[in-house]
Amino acid sequence: MNDAPPRILVVEDEPDIAAVVIDYLRHSGFEAEHVADGTTALQRLSGPTPPDLTLLDIMLPGMDGLDVLRQARRHTDRPVILVTARVEEVDRLIGLELGADDYICKPFSPREVVARVRTVLRRTAAGDASAAAAQDPLLVLDEAFWQVMLRGTPVALTPREFRLLQALASQRGRIFSRAQLLDMAYDDTLDVNERAIDSHIKNLRRKLRAADGSDHEWIRSVYGVGFSFEPPAD
Secondary structure (H helix, E strand, C coil): CCCCCCEEEEECCCHHHHHHHHHHHHHCCCEEEEECCHHHHHHHHHCCCCCCEEEEECCCCCCCHHHHHHHHCCCCCCCEEEEECCCCHHHHHHHHHCCCCEEEECCCCHHHHHHHHHHHHHHHHHHHHHHHHHCCCCEEEECCCCEEEECCEEECCCHHHHHHHHHHHHCCCCCECHHHHHHHHCCCCCCCCCCHHHHHHHHHHHHHHHHHCCCCCCEEEECCCEEEECCCCC
């Protein structure tokens, strides 16, 4: 079981900007590391343990961000958010064509950066969950239409319930803490209590049992830790 927070690499050559972004990320529950040039960034992205997400400034000394992204995509498909003061359309299109997952323009709010990081990580997890579901007809999640099928029976979920189920089903048997699930269900968790997750989990359990027509507990509680998705053995 891996309960470590997502690791974010901040590639930024302006120390003041980097310090603020790092501070906000760490206070939001992420691990954050800073490098100031493209060569070092490429070494991190191409290494054996690339970060879970990279905030990559385009304007860097030496190798610029677009060159870093172009070469990094040969080694990793982990998400990358480009950060730049150059707002021309051609820059945005080039970045996305090279494999960027999102694009943030300077000046920006650090809270916006944190929200975009959460959104991209959640979208990545949802894609992994959808790929797993495509190979397992037991539970099918269609993010395009916010639809869920359990053993061929539709399950009507709210958007937050859908996001929680995506996260839980993406790694079946893994125990997610309330804080981790809260990050996946809400874009901004500053004013939301972790106990809100309990209410969503209660509703998810009820709806899954009704669709399945059994008493199986699809979402298991682990006292003092969190919740895991536990499909039946059959």
